[in-house]
Amino acid sequence: MARFIFVTGGVVSSLGKGLAGAALASLLQARGYKVRMRKLDPYINVDPGTMNPYEHGECYVTDDGAETDLDLGHYERFTGVASKQSDNVTTGRIYQTVIRKERRGDYLGGTVQVIPHITNAIKEFATADIGDEDFVLVEIGGTVGDIESLPFMEAIRQLGNELRNNAIFIHLTLVPYIAAAGELKTKPTQHSVKELRSIGIQPDILLCRSEMPIPEGQRAKIGQFCNVPPEAVIQALDVRTIYEVPLSYHHEGFDAAVLNAFGITDAPDPDLSKWEEIVDRSINPEGEVNIAVVGKYIELQDAYKSLTESLTHGGIANKVKVNIDWIESEEFEKDRDSVADRFSGVHAILVPGGFGERGAEGKIRAVTYARENKIPYFGICYGMQMAVIEGCRNLADMPHAGTSEFGDFDPNVVGIMTEWTKGNKTETRSADGDLGGTMRLGSYPCDLIPGSKVHEIYGQDRIDERHRHRYEVNIAYKEVLEKVGYKFSGLSPHGDLPEIVEIPDHPWFIGVQFHPELKSKPFDPHPLFKSFVKAALDHSRLV
Template structure:
């Protein structure tokens, strides 16, 4: 039977529960255990698919098409375990499920209430779709005391009682350092644990974020007030790279205390050589490259979390430091902007995904600059579409080329998808339909054309990549673009949906309709990012 680890947070938000859980899962993996990670989100949206990136950061997409919280990206990057639809749920989805059952009469006329109906639905979600995992780590979003998270807290309290010795609670808190007083303060943690215990949850382990080392005396004080053994009060100090977190937590005995809480005393020692190598590569690079990311949400870099990490993974592969220069695409739309000056010292340009017209013309200008100046270029999803529009406008004699996403253009070389194939089924959408969950989502196959850059990078005839988009490049413009130097090097198996476009005569110019950043890991960098960073490195050596 799987053992459950419930992870809650206190004091303030953004302490890093997702990263902490992912690091712990990687430590358990390093000891030979099979793990699974899940996230319970208290917000009322059914999923983050319709949320502005400024509200929620990146929307992460799984192989089976779930639009999820960005923490699932941490889970996958640290464990390599592919997340599923059943690994992320929100208040909105829970209530939607319960209300549908009520409308069908499943509750036989009973009064539907938070307890037991909502909490039962949460418990059912948390414990379903478990196979042969040894540990299931369940993160509860928000902070203890939030009104939104109370049903989730009650549900995991019940589970803790029902599962008895097969469940533990980890509480992540903050130990602030007051510079004026020159000391760490434990009171916020004491109050946070008091709040947690008031709803019936006694933490087994406290994970204490701090900018300063926590003296043994302070740890003992925290343990005494919070009813936790001193050795189970684990310092979580700032580290030089997030990929050092597993090593830091192991050094503090975090994984040992988790196993001890379950009564496991004969676990094998962890093999942390992979993480040691990754950290060494990050901290001791043998060079560096400067990559411009021309986007529209750059004020909140969590909107590009997977993208950022994938670029770093490419750097890890080549033992180089990747410096990301975040550029607001709207700046390039101003007449007084000198693109050449702004791109001074840049070794590669990446245009990421996005939605809407704002900043589109600036992205097109960035694509044009990369193409004309032979700078390595990587366009992802929306970035690929802008690359195709740029080629149509400036090479193919179609100066008014655009996308139907912004209205009617002459011609629309990018248009709304209304039908596509998933497995043996045809999926259809309409422009008037709901926005939520109506895109082409999840993993789809892509056939690669032999002799192309894409085929060389992947070394395979077919690959699986994750999608999240509503618009598609019109295959009817393939011949027009290929006549001016482009190559459609990746297509859907039916041959009707362009997946990869490249310029063979360019040092490195590739646009992809999918999101390769969603499948990259520090110990297994995505081939496209690995190759892109190598192209940037080659460019840096020519400067």
């Protein structure tokens, strides 16, 4: 039977519950255990698919097409275990499920209430679709005391009783340093645990974020006031790279405390060699490269979390530090002449995914500069579409080319596809239908053209990559673009959906319709990011 670890947070948000859970899962993996991670989100949206990135950060997409919280990206990057639809649920989805049951008459005319109906639905989700995992880590979003999270807290409280010796609770808090007083303060942690205990949950382990080491005396004080053994009060100090977190937590005894809470005394020692190598490559690079990311949500860099980490992974693979120069694409619309100056000292340019017309012309100008000046260019999803439009306008004598996402252009070389094939099933959507869940989502196959740059990079004929987009490049413009130097080097198996375009007569110019950043990991960097950073490094040696 799987053992459950419930992770809650207190005091303030953004302490890093997702990162803490992911690091713990990686430590349990390093001891030979099989792990699974999932997230309970208290917000009422059914999923983050329609949420503005400024609201929620990145929307992470799984192989099976779930639009999920960005923490699932942390889970995959640290454990390598692919997340599923069943690993993320929101209040909205829970209520949607319960209301559908009520409408069908499943509750036999009974009054539908938060307890037991909503809490039962949460418990069913938390414990469903479990195979032979040794540990299932369940993170509850938000902080203790939030009104939105109360049903989730009640549900895991009940699970704690039902699972008995097969469930523990970890509570992540903040121990702030007050400079004026010159000391760390434990009171916020005490109050947070008091709030947690008031709803019936006694934490087994406290993970205390702090800017500086917490003295033994204060850790003992925390344990005494919070009814936790001193050895289960674990300090979580800031580290040089997030990939040092597993090593730091192991050093502090976090994984040992978890095993002890379950009464496990015969666990094998962890093999942390891969994390030691990753950290060594991260903090001791042999060089550095400057990569410009021309986006439209750069004020909140969590909107590009997987992208940032994938560039870091490419740097780890090439033993270099990647310096990201974040550029707001609208800059190039306000001042056309600023492009060359802004890209001075840049070794590669990346245009990421996005939605909407704002900043599109600025991204197109970035593509033009990269193409004409032979600077490595990587276009992801929207970035590929802008590269196609740029090629049509400036090389194929179609100066008014555009995308139907923004209006009616002459011609629309990018448009909404209303039907395509996934496996043996036909997927359809309507141009005027709901926005939520109507994109091409999840993993789809792509056939690579032999002799192409991407075929060389991947080293295989067919790949599977994750998608999240509503508009597609129109295959009808393949021939005209290939006549002016583009190559459609990756196509859907039926040949009707362009997946990859490249320019052979360029050091490195690749646009992909999918999101390769969603599959990159520090110990297994994505081939495209590994190659892109290598191209940036090669370019840096020329300038």
